Amino acid sequence: MYVCGATVQGIPHIGHVRGALNYDVLRRWLVHSGLDVLMVRNVTDIDDKILTKAADAGRPWWEWAATHERAFEDAYTALGCLPPSIAPRATGHVTQMIELMRRLIDSGHAYAAEGNVYFSVTSFPDYGRLSGQRLDEMQQGETQSEGKRDPRDFTLWKRSKPGEPSWPTPWGPGRPGWHLECSAMATTYLGSEFDIHGGGVDLVFPHHENERAQSRAAGDGFARFWLHNAWVTLSGEKMSKSLGNVVSIPEMLRRHRAVELRYYLIQPHYRSTIEYSDAALSEAAQGYRRIEQFLRRVAGSAGEVRTGKVPMEFAEALDDDLGTPQAFAVLHNTVRDGNAALDAGDSAQAIALAESVRAMTDVLGVDPLSARWAEHGGAEAQALGELVHELLAARQRARAERDFATADTIRDQLTQAGIAVEDTPSGPMWTVRD
Numbered sequence: 001m002y003v004c005g006a007t008v009q010g011i012p013h014i015g016h017v018r019g020a021l022n023y024d025v026l027r028r029w030l031v032h033s034g035l036d037v038l039m040v041r042n043v044t045d046i047d048d049k050i051l052t053k054a055a056d057a058g059r060p061w062w063e064w065a066a067t068h069e070r071a072f073e074d075a076y077t078a079l080g081c082l083p084p085s086i087a088p089r090a091t092g093h094v095t096q097m098i099e100l101m102r103r104l105i106d107s108g109h110a111y112a113a114e115g116n117v118y119f120s121v122t123s124f125p126d127y128g129r130l131s132g133q134r135l136d137e138m139q140q141g142e143t144q145s146e147g148k149r150d151p152r153d154f155t156l157w158k159r160s161k162p163g164e165p166s167w168p169t170p171w172g173p174g175r176p177g178w179h180l181e182c183s184a185m186a187t188t189y190l191g192s193e194f195d196i197h198g199g200g201v202d203l204v205f206p207h208h209e210n211e212r213a214q215s216r217a218a219g220d221g222f223a224r225f226w227l228h229n230a231w232v233t234l235s236g237e238k239m240s241k242s243l244g245n246v247v248s249i250p251e252m253l254r255r256h257r258a259v260e261l262r263y264y265l266i267q268p269h270y271r272s273t274i275e276y277s278d279a280a281l282s283e284a285a286q287g288y289r290r291i292e293q294f295l296r297r298v299a300g301s302a303g304e305v306r307t308g309k310v311p312m313e314f315a316e317a318l319d320d321d322l323g324t325p326q327a328f329a330v331l332h333n334t335v336r337d338g339n340a341a342l343d344a345g346d347s348a349q350a351i352a353l354a355e356s357v358r359a360m361t362d363v364l365g366v367d368p369l370s371a372r373w374a375e376h377g378g379a380e381a382q383a384l385g386e387l388v389h390e391l392l393a394a395r396q397r398a399r400a401e402r403d404f405a406t407a408d409t410i411r412d413q414l415t416q417a418g419i420a421v422e423d424t425p426s427g428p429m430w431t432v433r434d
Contacts, residue, residue: 002186002194003040003199004019004199005043005072007047007050008050012072013249015231018232022198023041039084040185040190044090069089080373090181093181096185097156098170107217107218116145116147116155119155130208154177154206157174160174179211183218199229200229204228232273258373259368264281264285267284268324291368295354298351305358307355318363334356338353341353392421
């Protein structure tokens with residue numbers, strides 16, 4: 001699978017990482033299902049915005065790109081994304097881009113003019129099929145350049161401008177167009193035809209339409225399936241730096257546990273827009289803590305909870321277009337049943353259900369008992385959880401003995417410490433008050 005990665009022009013926000021998390025879950029599920037997954041996630045490290053922002057900051061373009069590439073990698077790692085098989089950079093694949101342009105020019109699908117190279121859209125009859133666009137109604141969003149035969153043609157190669165980086169080609173020095181680089185990198189590592197191409201819904205046109213056109217025109221089968229994740233919005237607007245409504249990952253991780261942010265972003269269906277709010281994130285965090293508390297309750301009584309098998313309903317949900325909302329419903333139903341088993345004193349059933357919960361959370365990348373989350377920000381929360389659970393267990397014993405004064409005292413102690421306790425049919429649930 002090939003996933004369109006970041007254009008490393010600035011600090012990542014939650015809109016940037018949502019897609020990476022969606023495709024991380026997909027990859028985990030495919031591996032869990034027994035498949036060997038080769039995943040490529042590219043880095044666009046040369047781009048108009050990178051050049052402009054680096055110049056405004058008075059810094060070299062390559063240093064600006066490298067700095068923000070590391071920021072993206074840090075964000076992916078913090079949120080529990082498995083590393084890609086390879087993360088190729090656009091600037092490292094100019095040779096492959098030149099070869100692709102040569103094939104397109106030789107076959108009559110592209111042409112050089114004034115140092116630029118363009119793809120001839122009308123030479124490819126299937127153009128517009130991916131996005132459903134009509135050729136007579138589409139616009140590439142590019143300015144009309146000298147030598148372009150048709151305004152709908154798109155740029156494969158941009159001729160060099162004074163002060164900008166450039167690479168030599170048979171048609172003159174310049175730098176790659178955005179669409180060209182992904183086709184070159186995808187086929188370099190995955191071959192002429194591969195299974196899945198993923199990216200944001202905003203990339204369907206023109207980026208993915210153009211990738212598909214140039215690749216197939218060159219004779220490559222390219223992607224068999226296309227997946228597009230929806231946006232994260234704030235006040236109904238797509239989250240983007242230009243709108244100023246950015247929620248940066250470093251800032252989010254100062255305010256929230258990384259695993260809870262991951263949980264929040266992967267719970268909706270990947271094709272559904274997420275309308276971000278602090279309240280929605282807090283609600284998701286409470287949902288995650290219910291899972292966490294159940295597993296720790298079982299681990300406290302059994303000593304160890306192994307990773308079992310996922311329920312059939314969970315597997316069916318993820319097999320159906322990665323249906324995470326249904327998968328999470330199965331997960332929470334299992335947690336509810338597990339708490340009921342604990343309350344009824346059925347330890348064997350509680351352990352079996354906990355093992356199933358671990359299997360599901362492992363697929364989703366949010367297993368509370370995994371070394372990953374204990375090592376990265378989970379140790380303190382785990383220690384707090386154990387202390388709270390001891391107090392809640394003492395409170396439950398006091399209530400069972402009708403010693404309500406002691407039970408109330410314990411609850412007051414927790415409240416004063418900033419712990420909110422809610423008594424539910426599945427047992428007491430606690431959260432840290434914001």
